[in-house]
Amino acid sequence: MIIRSNYARIGVVALTCVLILALSLFIQAISAEVSFSIRSDQYVFPPSEFEGTKEYPDILVMENEYLAIQLLPNRGITLWKLKSKLTDTEYLYSNPSPLPYFDELAKAYYIEFGGYYPLYPWNKRDNQPYMVKYEVLEKSAEKVLVYMYGEDIEEGAKIEEWISFEEKSAKIDVKMKITNLSGKKLSVKFGDRLVLGVPSEDIYLKIPADKVRIITSKGDWMGSEGEVKPWPQEWALWRNFKEHGAASLNVKNPYIAIINEQANEILVKVWKPVEKLKEVIIRSWGVSYEDAYFESPVIYLQTVSPGIELEPEGSFEFETSFFVAKGLTNFSTVSEYGVGLIELRKKNYTVGEEVSLNIKLATAALEKNVKAKISIFDYSGNFIKEVAEELLGETSPNKPLSKSISFKVNDIDPGNYILQVKVVSDRGELLTMQEELVFLHRPFALNILPILVTLSIVIALIIVIVLLIRRKKK
Structure with a gap:
């Protein structure tokens, strides 16, 4: 009876272990999949009275084992939130109820919802990204593909965006297309803006450039306007960003890496075509972020193109990707x-x-x-x-x-x-x-080298000895 009882206990323990393992594998499989949902329960300040602007807009939520992201099409924001689940770090600044501030560079009032968004087409009336509509083109456990689109009637420019997010990936792919529907030649100055939150003072910007040109800085703490300095500067580490300032760099390779030393993690943005977008603009208010009514520290990272000429029905395409990775903050490629x-x-x-x-x-x-x-x-x-x-x-x-x-x-x-x-x-x-x-x-050249060195030393010693002997004879 005792033996049977022991066997029964062993069987129960073994069955429990198998069930725990199966449950663990099931949870891992589920977490690796892409989840997608739409919520409209959060108030987001309406910056305009344009038709279609909603106080409770649709927020598209996507998540897998590595990332949790949100899209806010009704405010023209491609990515509103980007959270690394590897380190529980939110990398994008976001604010649903921002206060207006006067932007000295743009000479206009502005409110910042945060996130990542294109700078063209631009709602000049409200100084905001253009509101877009959306469609979910693909929704499965393996992949979610969202299509966003809108049109600037005044400019005659149409914008289309495709946002792709897959399982087992810490990457978001974004493709943008600008099409000229104006019926005439259109000059486009395309760009995009990443409103980076500052999760720690040790955030470091790694940008492949040799020089940086100062655009402006409070009290010239970065240098005088137009001054060119070597890159990187000490303020590439955010803790050294003293006051408001902005600077421009021409990149050799199309990427920006945000190194989070405290979390041992990186956020990387890469893009193409590089020949059209070589200029990167860095802007921050440093510790004085509250002067511009930000709720927490921010860094603006913008890529800007020179004028792109589009013929009627002509188009321009731009692709960018964001990804996080942990454990390698020192890299060269x-x-x-x-x-x-x-x-x-x-x-x-x-x-x-x-x-x-x-x-x-x-x-x-x-x-x-x-x-x-x-x-x-x-x-x-x-x-x-x-x-x-x-x-x-x-x-x-x-x-x-x-x-x-x-x-x-x-x-x-x-x-x-x-x-x-x-x-x-x-x-x-x-x-x-x-x-x-x-x-x-040549192998021979390397093998004979020690022999030649030794022979030279011996000859030198012989010469010294001969000279000493001659001196004694004299």
């Missing part, structure tokens, strides 16, 4: 799929010598079979040969990858070369890439 750091231990090698490098990678989505492909190019960029390919493993927004690999470069003439390291997904997407200049020596 950025793509729309992630960030990476590739470290080569040295740059001089013997032909046939083992080359070692370390690869660190954090991606915007779950990537299971990440590979590294290493190739050699000549100084003119002509492909010579592929020297190695290695499986690195799995990475995700909350699990960065770090791996050291080694390989040899054989059957190649000595000289200067470009070593290219590509890290790709199992779908062939380029996750990160880095190129390094390396010099490959």
Whole structure:
């Protein structure tokens, strides 16, 4: 009886463990899916009396295991909230009942609902983004696709936006299209604005530029108007942003990275086409944010285009993505799929010598079979040969990858070369890439070098001894 009782207890414990495991897997599967809902229970101040403006507008809510985001089409706001569930950090400033303030740069009164939105077309009457309508084109556990659209009748410009959000991804993809419906040539100065909240004083802006031009700053604390300074400046770290100020940078690569050291996390914005949007404007009120009636600290991050000429029925397309990743705040390369750091231990090698490098990678989505492909190019960029390919493993927004690999470069003439390291997904997407200049020596030249050094020392000693002997004889 005792034996049967023990077996029964073991069976109950085993069954309980199986049920707990099954429940855990079920919860993980559910949380990985994309959820979508529409709520209209929050009052949002109506900035105008335009037909269709609602006091309780539809707020589109999307969520997966990594992100919780909100869209506010009735106020022309593409993304109103963007919260990382990895660190419980809200990155966008938002305020449903903002107070008006006089914007010295625009010379107009303005109210800020926050979020992320296009700067064209623009509601000049209310100094606000243009109100848009929306349709849900796709809604499933794998993906949600929202279409937003509106028209500036005065300008004759139509805006369309497609916002895509998928499961197992910490990335939001936004595509915008501006079409000229005016019947005449239209000059468009396109741009967008990210109203970044400041979750901690350690927020740091990583922007790929060499110089920054001062637009304005209170008391010239950043420098005089129009002054050009090297980038980064100390105020790239928000705690050093003393007062109101604005500055402009021309980026070499199309990205802005917001590094949250306190949470060990990054928020990255990437966009294309880069040739149309190279200027980034940074603006903040620093610790004096209450002077502009903000409820908490903010940083404006704007990308701005020069004038784009659109023929009748012509259009301009712009794509941008936002993603968060945890565990890798020191990186050198950025793509729309992630960030990476590739470290080569040295740059001089013997032909046939083992080359070692370390690869660190954090991606915007779950990537299971990440590979590294290493190739050699000549100084003119002509492909010579592929020297190695290695499986690195799995990475995700909350699990960065770090791996050291080694390989040899054989059957190649000595000289200067470009070593290219590509890290790709199992779908062939380029996750990160880095190129390094390396010099490959002849093995013989390296082996004889110690002999030559030793021989030179011996000869020098012999000469010294001979000179000493001659001096004594004299």
